Amino acid sequence: MMNPLIKGLSPGRLSLLEGFCCLLGILVFALCIHKVDFTGYFAYLGLLFSAYVISRSIQDIASFKEVFGFVFEGRRVLVYTCIGIVSGCLLAILNNYLHEEPICPANLTRFALIASMIGIMEELVFRGYLQTKMRFLGPAIAIATASAGHTAYKYLVI
Secondary structure, eight states, X not given: OOOTTTTTOOHHHHHHHHHHXXXXXHHHHHHHTTOOSGGGHHHHHHHHHHHHHHHTTOSXXXXXXXXXXXXXXXHHHHHHHHHHHHHHHHHHHHHHHHTTOOSSOTTOOHHHHHHHHXXXXXXXXXXXXXXXXXXXXXXXXXXXXXXXXXXXXXHHHO
């Protein structure tokens, strides 16, 4: 059952509302995560709120792809993605070889793995979810909104 407050909204306005509510939750997280008193718990409430807003849009795998902007335009995108991944790995190996370091660092810590997961999640939320929600406003506004949201998040979290 749909909430009566949002029942009469057009799809564009609903998309805009969902996008900004998700962004609001993430900004609350960024603002409160470094607090040492009880207000630090508001950070987790912000994340829960954002997760709830995103989850309302996901019904199945197809809607998951649509919500996060996974649009594959043929094999060419897949080929370029594979080339990019392989090139990045080869350049990393070459860099380590030239600096006489092991190809795979022995002291790869949990922090490095968690930090890479944070980057992936930021991309999913800002470039995927938020930019997709703002797409109806036009590509320039969608990109600017997602970029501004990501910049505000980074500013508050650091």
